[in-house]
Amino acid sequence: MDNDKKAYIHSVETGGTVDGPGIRYVIFFQMCPLRCKFCHNPDTWQLQPDKIKTEEELFNEIMKYKDFFALSNGGVTVSGGEPLLQAKFILNLFKKLKKENIHTAADTCGYIEVDEIIKELFAYTDLFLLDIKHLDSPKHLELTGKDNKKVLKFLQALKEHNKKTWIRQVLLPEWTMDESYINHLINYLKDYKNIIEKIELLPYHEMGKEKWTKLGLKYTLTTKPPKKEALFDIKTMFEKNGFDVLLSV
Numbered sequence: 514m515d516n517d518k519k520a521y522i523h524s525v526e527t528g529g530t531v532d533g534p535g536i537r538y539v540i541f542f543q544m545c546p547l548r549c550k551f552c553h554n555p556d557t558w559q560l561q562p563d564k565i566k567t568e569e570e571l572f573n574e575i576m577k578y579k580d581f582f583a584l585s586n587g588g589v590t591v592s593g594g595e596p597l598l599q600a601k602f603i604l605n606l607f608k609k610l611k612k613e614n615i616h617t618a619a620d621t622c623g624y625i626e627v628d629e630i631i632k633e634l635f636a637y638t639d640l641f642l643l644d645i646k647h648l649d650s651p652k653h654l655e656l657t658g659k660d661n662k663k664v665l666k667f668l669q670a671l672k673e674h675n676k677k678t679w680i681r682q683v684l685l686p687e688w689t690m691d692e693s694y695i696n697h698l699i700n701y702l703k704d705y706k707n708i709i710e711k712i713e714l715l716p717y718h719e720m721g722k723e724k725w726t727k728l729g730l731k732y733t734l735t736t737k738p739p740k741k742e743a744l745f746d747i748k749t750m751f752e753k754n755g756f757d758v759l760l761s762v
């Protein structure tokens with residue numbers, strides 16, 4: 514959008530507790546550069562030009578929850594879709610929120626060019642939630658439609674800017690759960706330990722399937738959700754390597 518005071522917003526959630534610390538106001542932006550086979554928000558992919566919010570509108574709405582943020586150490590999270598496709602808007606909004614001392618977080622797939630806007634945004638974003646869809650680039654391509662080079666570059670940029678990061682990994686049987694993959698991921702992430710505050714393990718679920726059908730899309734993933742025991746084993750593997758792990762089961 515040429516006007517950076519307006520953005521294509523899919524929806525907002527006012528009492529979010531999973532996209533960052535405390536109680537959060539979560540803004541789901543429209544559009545995404547990836548097409549993950551397990552996506553549970555495919556309704557954010559297509560641009561709905563009528564769903565627009567202005568910065569002022571959002572800011573005023575957010576300010577109503579300021580006391581809740583303070584009481585719970587919460588704040589505002591931008592998510593999607595891929596929020597950083599509308600980085601200019603977010604930069605302006607976050608600048609205003611930081612003036613009010615509100616915690617800011619960005620949940621991103623990392624498939625984003627680290628340009629001057631993004632670099633400036635780093636200064637106004639307290640926390641990044643970065644999804645690693647797959648560490649192996651051909652597998653990333655198969656799973657999301659794009660390879661992972663940009664994503665790993667984004668992680669590198671987070672390190673260079675010393676940004677606090679939660680790494681999110683969807684645990685998808687046959688794709689991201691075998692021991693060798695987890696060991697590979699742990700070893701890769703060791704180089705980023707100084708910025709990684711948490712590893713968030715997200716067990717794959719099929720709840721998004723229905724949305725795909727409603728949108729007339731074909732859900733091609735045949736993998737079944739993982740068994741609980743295997744999830745705890747993976748959690749332990751990370752913990753043994755000194756990572757703080759969040760596992761929602």
Ligand code: SF4
Binds near residue numbers: 546547594
């Ligand atoms: S990055 Fe997120 S919103 Fe985009 S396709 Fe993947 S799961 Fe869906």
